[in-house]
Amino acid sequence: MTETDQQGIDPARPVPDIRTALPGPEGQKVLDRDGAVTSPSLPRAYPLVPKRASGSTMEDVDGNLFLDLNAGIAVNSTGHTHPAVVAAIKEQADQLLHYSASDFYLPIYSQMCAALAETLPMEGPTRVFLTNSGAEAVEGAIKLARYATGRQHLISFFGAFHGRTYGAVSLTASKSKYHKGFGPLLSGVHHVPFAFAEIDENGHRSHDEEATFAELDRLFETEVDPSEVAAIFLEPVQGEGGYIVPPASWVQRLRALCDEHGILLVADEVQSGMGRTGRMWAIELADVQPDILISAKGLASGLPLGAFAARAELMEKWGAGAHGSTYGGSPIPCAAGLATLRTIQEEGLLANATTIGDQLLTGLRELQAKHPEVITDVRGVGLMIGVEFRDAATAAEAQNQAFQRGLLVLDCGVRTIRMSPPLVFTAEEATTALRVLGEALAALEA
Numbered sequence: 001m002t003e004t005d006q007q008g009i010d011p012a013r014p015v016p017d018i019r020t021a022l023p024g025p026e027g028q029k030v031l032d033r034d035g036a037v038t039s040p041s042l043p044r045a046y047p048l049v050p051k052r053a054s055g056s057t058m059e060d061v062d063g064n065l066f067l068d069l070n071a072g073i074a075v076n077s078t079g080h081t082h083p084a085v086v087a088a089i090k091e092q093a094d095q096l097l098h099y100s101a102s103d104f105y106l107p108i109y110s111q112m113c114a115a116l117a118e119t120l121p122m123e124g125p126t127r128v129f130l131t132n133s134g135a136e137a138v139e140g141a142i143k144l145a146r147y148a149t150g151r152q153h154l155i156s157f158f159g160a161f162h163g164r165t166y167g168a169v170s171l172t173a174s175k176s177k178y179h180k181g182f183g184p185l186l187s188g189v190h191h192v193p194f195a196f197a198e199i200d201e202n203g204h205r206s207h208d209e210e211a212t213f214a215e216l217d218r219l220f221e222t223e224v225d226p227s228e229v230a231a232i233f234l235e236p237v238q239g240e241g242g243y244i245v246p247p248a249s250w251v252q253r254l255r256a257l258c259d260e261h262g263i264l265l266v267a268d269e270v271q272s273g274m275g276r277t278g279r280m281w282a283i284e285l286a287d288v289q290p291d292i293l294i295s296a297k298g299l300a301s302g303l304p305l306g307a308f309a310a311r312a313e314l315m316e317k318w319g320a321g322a323h324g325s326t327y328g329g330s331p332i333p334c335a336a337g338l339a340t341l342r343t344i345q346e347e348g349l350l351a352n353a354t355t356i357g358d359q360l361l362t363g364l365r366e367l368q369a370k371h372p373e374v375i376t377d378v379r380g381v382g383l384m385i386g387v388e389f390r391d392a393a394t395a396a397e398a399q400n401q402a403f404q405r406g407l408l409v410l411d412c413g414v415r416t417i418r419m420s421p422p423l424v425f426t427a428e429e430a431t432t433a434l435r436v437l438g439e440a441l442a443a444l445e446a
């Protein structure tokens, strides 16, 4: 029995295969109910109504097949319903659904912490705290950074996205609507320019490293003494802000600045981590070690699991009761997380992310050469790829044309669509994705 048979998706059908108008009749029923009862705050990109999925194939409630380059927003790292992950979940479900690791000793909790610690880009001992989501891990990291340093101020970047809870949303500066109506936000948060990625008249992206450091100088000179800054929160590849890869030298300068002033460098690897860039952690691309690292999304292939890890010496500063979580590191997400870490290693998924990412980048640059008026930039590393369009409306239309043809991509930044397929994405699937995107672009220009 193949993996595809297991999920009930007909392996004989090509992918994508769209058989109804989108949304189809069954999908429309879901949309109608959803529209009446759910919070209107949910952003909703387009009317995709998933029923089941396997690998990089998604079937909707009307039997349409999609090629999934979203992976549930960079979550289904080992592909949808990977047999090893599903088996680990089932085995754990038969044994123990829940007991709070905050108050008692779950074997699988410390097993997960140890397995994650082995992958961390940090020399020396580390400690790990498990959460239910990315935002919850960001909150924990904020608390730890303040607690361990005894300092209040926090710095993050324009374009940053760290989540929706109060601390995380205060660090976020990608869209003003994330803040609108919610003030006052967490105090002591400051934003400075990310490694700016401007496009010159030849279409080349240039990095203005100086903007960041000039603004940090100004901040330290006029508003906040650096000795009162607890941490700089950095996405080693900016996600929601547009899939922007900063130069290694810029990340290294940030590290040096943190060292100079005793500021902690926190790598938010919720989107960029767990192998997405072809490295386990994207900060490895710059050969820099963070003091605290945050993970979630791909960590458990689809089950709610997040983590923040820190140099042991930092986490050992807080004592019993300073931080906890009823569900964080619950047994089933931990089982999925352990299976995910194993699968990434056993199936060579880091190397696959690099190989298939290069194939996609090459193909996308060919598409850019064919449609220079439409695509203004192609960038990324591994399977974290952004395609920037001439304006937001064109990016939205490209996303829609791709969806109508069964290719799932998602906008980010101002005028970019992101590709973050499962790390099991194959060469054949990449070829298909490029063909379908080419058709979507042709339709856009027609």
Ligand SMILES: Cc1ncc(COP(=O)(O)O)c(C=O)c1O
Binding pocket: 133, 134, 135, 136, 138, 161, 162, 163, 164, 235, 239, 240, 268, 269, 270, 271, 272, 296, 297
């Ligand atoms: C870099 C980054 N940090 C934090 C978060 C928040 O994670 P969650 O949605 O699991 O709370 C996200 C979500 O997109 C993210 O991309």
